[in-house]
Amino acid sequence: MVTAIADPVRRHILTMLRDEPLSAGDIARRFVISRPAISRHLRVLRESGLVRDELVGRQRIYHLDPGPLAPLVGWLAGLAGTDRWERHLDALETEVYRTRRERRSRGPAGHRREHTA
Missing domain, CATH: 1.20.5 (Single alpha-helices involved in coiled-coils or other helix-helix interfaces)
Structure with a gap:
């Protein structure tokens, strides 16, 4: 999971998903990098458990799942x-x-x- 949040693009995606669920296309439009690159970032986030996706029609809608961050947040709070x-x-x-x-x-x-x- 730490590897998943090490990349600034993935952190930005998590921040966007904190506010609202978004489709892959909506996420990709907010970046200057290619859509396939965004898809790779979303796959890393999904495999780490930080986002989940659901198929709505022909679109994949991504949702933030902050649960896996709880141990990291607790560790950082203790460290700080x-x-x-x-x-x-x-x-x-x-x-x-x-x-x-x-x-x-x-x-x-x-x-x-x-x-x-």
């Missing part, structure tokens, strides 16, 4: 430390709320409010 940053940001958010709560309880100019009964 996304989980670690989310934990740090959650801790920062908690600290900001705690600080705001303490400031409100002290009142204006940092003085403690007197509670009278």
